[in-house]
Amino acid sequence: MAKMYYAKDCDINYLNGKKIAIIGYGSQGHAHALNLKDSGCDVCVGLRAGSKNWSVAEKDGLKVMTVPEAAKWGDIVMMLINDEVQADVYKSEIAPHMTEGKALAFAHGFNIRYQQIVPPAGVDVFMAAPKGPGHTVRSQYVNGKTMPRSEILQFLADALQVDADWLAGRTGSAQNFSSEKLNSGSTKLPTEFNFCPHPDTVNGSSAAGSVQSSAFSKRSDSVQKKTSSRQDGSDFSAPSASQPTLFKKSSKLNNVLYDVRGPVVDEAAKMEERGTHVLKLNIGNPAPFGFRTPDEIIYDMSHQLSDCEGYSASQGLFSARKAIMQYAQLKKLPNVTIDDIYTGNGVSELINLSMSALLDDGDEILIPSPDYPLWTACATLAGGKAVHYLCDEQSNWYPDISDMKKKINDRTKALVIINPNNPTGALYPKEVLQQIVDLAREHHLIIFSDEIYDRLVMDGQEHISIASLAPDLFCVTFSGLSKSHMIAGFRIGWMILSGNKSIAADYIEGLKMLSNMRLCSNVPAQSIVQTALGGHQSVESYIVPGGRIYEQREYIYNALTDIPGISAVKPQAAFYMFPKIDTKKFDIVNDEKFALDLLRDKKLLIVHGGGFNWKEPDHFRVVYLPRIEILKEAVEKIGDFLSYYRQ
Numbered sequence: 001m002a003k004m005y006y007a008k009d010c011d012i013n014y015l016n017g018k019k020i021a022i023i024g025y026g027s028q029g030h031a032h033a034l035n036l037k038d039s040g041c042d043v044c045v046g047l048r049a050g051s052k053n054w055s056v057a058e059k060d061g062l063k064v065m066t067v068p069e070a071a072k073w074g075d076i077v078m079m080l081i082n083d084e085v086q087a088d089v090y091k092s093e094i095a096p097h098m099t100e101g102k103a104l105a106f107a108h109g110f111n112i113r114y115q116q117i118v119p120p121a122g123v124d125v126f127m128a129a130p131k132g133p134g135h136t137v138r139s140q141y142v143n144g145k146t147m148p149r150s151e152i153l154q155f156l157a158d159a160l161q162v163d164a165d166w167l168a169g170r171t172g173s174a175q176n177f178s179s180e181k182l183n184s185g186s187t188k189l190p191t192e193f194n195f196c197p198h199p200d201t202v203n204g205s206s207a208a209g210s211v212q213s214s215a216f217s218k219r220s221d222s223v224q225k226k227t228s229s230r231q232d233g234s235d236f237s238a239p240s241a242s243q244p245t246l247f248k249k250s251s252k253l254n255n256v257l258y259d260v261r262g263p264v265v266d267e268a269a270k271m272e273e274r275g276t277h278v279l280k281l282n283i284g285n286p287a288p289f290g291f292r293t294p295d296e297i298i299y300d301m302s303h304q305l306s307d308c309e310g311y312s313a314s315q316g317l318f319s320a321r322k323a324i325m326q327y328a329q330l331k332k333l334p335n336v337t338i339d340d341i342y343t344g345n346g347v348s349e350l351i352n353l354s355m356s357a358l359l360d361d362g363d364e365i366l367i368p369s370p371d372y373p374l375w376t377a378c379a380t381l382a383g384g385k386a387v388h389y390l391c392d393e394q395s396n397w398y399p400d401i402s403d404m405k406k407k408i409n410d411r412t413k414a415l416v417i418i419n420p421n422n423p424t425g426a427l428y429p430k431e432v433l434q435q436i437v438d439l440a441r442e443h444h445l446i447i448f449s450d451e452i453y454d455r456l457v458m459d460g461q462e463h464i465s466i467a468s469l470a471p472d473l474f475c476v477t478f479s480g481l482s483k484s485h486m487i488a489g490f491r492i493g494w495m496i497l498s499g500n501k502s503i504a505a506d507y508i509e510g511l512k513m514l515s516n517m518r519l520c521s522n523v524p525a526q527s528i529v530q531t532a533l534g535g536h537q538s539v540e541s542y543i544v545p546g547g548r549i550y551e552q553r554e555y556i557y558n559a560l561t562d563i564p565g566i567s568a569v570k571p572q573a574a575f576y577m578f579p580k581i582d583t584k585k586f587d588i589v590n591d592e593k594f595a596l597d598l599l600r601d602k603k604l605l606i607v608h609g610g611g612f613n614w615k616e617p618d619h620f621r622v623v624y625l626p627r628i629e630i631l632k633e634a635v636e637k638i639g640d641f642l643s644y645y646r647q
Contacts, residue, residue: 021074027134046070316343357510359384370612425571
């Protein structure tokens with residue numbers, strides 16, 4: 001039976017004579033450990049051998065032990081490592097030392113609530129949940145403060161005309177508060193508080209602005225606008241001291257969306273900051289779900305780090321480009337030399353670079369719908385117009401060739417394909433690719449092919465690079481290691497120029513210019529490309545029957561399509577599925593609202609179809625990287641939500 005304790009129940013004397021082991025030294029770990037140490041408690045930090053934080057903790061004056069040593073030493077063991085690894089670490093390194101009379105503590109209740117960790121009888125369990133991120137927990141302690149209650153924090157933010165998250169040290173901007181809100185009189189002082197102006201303010205006004213409230217000194221006089229004359233004789237108004245200039249985002253961003261990390265994700269982040277656990281099925285990040293970087297890659301990078309301190313050539317290390325060139329040969333890409341290879345900080349950087357080098361204002365480029373929204377965003381930012389051609393759900397999400405034809409005009413410069421596809425998981429067969437090549441040949445278009453998932457193909461199917469079918473056209477092929485080798489955070493991708501490069505000589509010169517401007521991509525990550533592309537491919541064990549990705553795909557497809565009102569095309573590649581919702585059954589007219597309501601009701605994060613430039617409110621994307629027991633929980637949440645949800 002859980003029991004709640006409050007501030008009045010707290011007494012640090014309860015910790016007298018107790019040894020406290022803090023497992024982890026990240027954001028919360030360092031704050032808890034240092035605050036306890038400075039409060040006179042006997043503290044040690046438990047870390048894995050070789051952890052980069054070992055020396056940091058020692059420098060901070062803390063005892064450091066391995067995790068098993070710390071667990072054996074401590075009377076209280078505080079788990080402050082990431083939720084997704086807690087269970088494994090507990091079972092292998094901590095559980096043997098949790099004897100009767102000890103206590104196991106958490107800052108977040110996920111692993112206890114869902115019985116990922118089950119302590120033995122005689123071990124107490126408690127949670128001390130922080131009210132802010134670790135650096136704020138620490139700074140509040142150092143300054144003799146605590147985090148204010150949410151209503152007081154919001155009042156202070158309103159008074160200062162700043163964002164509450166920014167004031168709390170989380171996220172946000174110091175200048176996103178509208179003067180209209182202030183002038184409307186909506187800012188009210190809590191009745192139990194009586195604020196006086198800071199001595200540094202004048203007449204109750206500061207550089208951050210003034211509040212029209214009786215709790216503050218009223219201005220004696222209104223601020224007069226200062227004017228001066230331009231050379232042409234016209235006057236302009238200078239900003240007053242009480243109304244600082246607001247710097248707005250570029251208008252180029254008005255038509256840019258990237259809802260893979262967008263408003264719904266922002267809401268999820270706020271919920272997590274308030275202590276709510278959110279189950280995330282929104283982004284293809286392998287690491288949180290237990291897909292670890294192969295040991296061989298870690299080993300090779302560690303041995304090469306001392307040689308990776310300087311810049312590389314702008315296009316990349318010779319060894320990396322050589323390995324990529326050889327991989328291109330295996331994929332049968334025509335006319336590729338080592339000078340046709342460009343490495344980048346993930347494929348994302350190279351997409352941006354390739355669009356910026358190609359598009360002038362008003363130029364058009366064909367991009368699939370649904371798409372990976374970065375393509376549309378980068379084309380738009382480059383001044384071009386993204387024209388979306390349909391992928392047909394009734395034809396396994398293959399591109400609709402007739403729709404592509406209708407949307408080509410004299411301003412169209414290129415077309416984009418994403419194969420294997422994100423967000424649908426579709427894999428395009430040779431006959432479809434050939435039709436696209438024929439279309440590009442007829443209209444003299446560049447082909448951009450995003451093939452980042454080319455090694456995540458299931459059901460005995462084979463991925464074909466479209467460039468291998470187009471030796472007479474100019475093609476740019478994108479790939480990388482983030483998905484196939486589960487090293488998304490290393491940020492290493494590449495693009496390969498192939499085919500008839502003579503027709504794109506000037507464009508290639510532009511690519512070189514932009515590549516030179518960013519000096520080079522991540523050199524340590526480049527150093528492992530050769531190792532990664534050669535030898536055994538560990539991902540192969542994931543995509544066959546019995547492998548994690550294969551079995552998780554089977555489960556999510558069957559489980560979701562068993563829900564009345566949900567249908568889906570079974571994906572053949574990648575680790576995404578794009579289910580369809582019966583909008584009439586659920587009266588859904590806004591898919592973003594659907595995603596937001598699901599998040600708030602069920603603490604489950606997905607991306608709505610509109611986030612992938614799909615125009616109808618009838619789809620959403622799920623990532624099936626989590627283990628089946630987590631996917632089962634997610635599907636149950638979706639099913640229950642749809643049993644009562646109506647817009």
